[in-house]
Amino acid sequence: MNRARANALLFWGSLAMCYLLQLMPLPQALLPFKPYWLALMLVYWALETPERIGLGLAFVLGLAGDAISGELLGEQALRLCILCFILLRFRSRLRFFPMWQQSLAVFALLLNDRIVLLMIRACAGEPTPPAAFWLEPVSAMLAWPWLFLLLDDLRARLRVHES
């Protein structure tokens, strides 16, 4: 019982942390490198505990992200739904990839996410973003192994602590 609660706490806590990290200020030069934390966290939880993640949750998380960032309502919901769908489709394969292949897969997923975002913004009639717009998948790819190891370690500790 207690263990389930600790796990739930880790799950929701990590997602809440993403919103904070997304808002966190960075030096001007580093801003384009800020990874889309929410997507990364969703990838992790979809790979590890898929019974928790569904399209509905991705949609709601996206809506919350929209409300916080003040962009178009539904923009992040759409992006996360697409991401989540692809993930759950290929989960069985992604899960057993070695780390570097997983990182590449994360890169591909977030590159796709950027393309979706570009399409949405183009439909909304916004100007084409600068070239730095495309740097985000790269930093997400580089951040992925660390995030994965950190969360795996946290979860392993929870398990040891309980048993």
Add this chain to the structure above:
Amino acid sequence: MAISNDSTPLFAAGASSTLRLIGYLALAIVLMVADHRGAYLERVRWTLSIAIEPLYRLAALPARLAHEGRLALADREKLTEQNAELSRQLMLAQARLNRLATVSEQNQRLKELLDVQHSLGIGVQLAKIIDVDTDPFRHRVMLNVGSNQGVNVGQAVIDAHGIMGQVVEVLPNTATVMLITDPAHALPVTVERTGLRTIARGGGALDTLELPNVPVSAEVRVGDRLLSSGLGGHFPAGFPVGSIRAISNDVTGMFAAATATPSAALDRSGDVLLLHELPDPIGPPEAAPVTGPPAPAALPAAPVKGGKP
């Protein structure tokens, strides 16, 4: 085997899941279109502001603590130096102000003589920038004042060096400011030296303004200062906006395209000023009050005008 007790089946359940995806995508698109047309998100944000505003403050907390820590540990020598520099600047500014006071008094008298209505009286409100970042490709900053402090959408925001932007969204205790360098922003400016009127658009980088339509015949030089022209009524006239950095021909060759560096320190967070009274819009003049013969004299004339012809 590990795969066999995997909860997501490899092949089954494809159709229903795809259907659900399509459902959610359709829902998201409907939401986006509705929001794009009707701006519902602002109302959603307004109702959620109790949850959202503390989040902004929480996210800005580490940076603020770091800043304050640096301030607390700053060495004495540097502070003394800064103090000396600031008091020197204050003295200069004071001297200039004293001169300006006489000029403004003189101006006031001349205006009274000319019977000019609008004044340059400007109320300001001090605000602090909350250091959060919602999207690096949109140039927005968050202020720590909102509608509870009397902030309205459309107010101009300036710092000590020039115009920063305007308020685009107001929550109870925070406000969002669109900077003049946002690609979606444009403001009317005049070149100080020649008086040429043009539009300065955001260039997408924090240190760039674009002036896309400068006539080729116009005389614009590198280093020219740009002032807000006050046309359109969103910004008061005469505030520094930037200075010309480079001039080139645009692709069609019909216009010269210039880039400018904004005067305001947009990349530094700190205190800003919110201009309170929106300036009078400069547009077509109001219909002149009826002048002419006094009423009793006009009365008999009216039927004639009414047109017996």
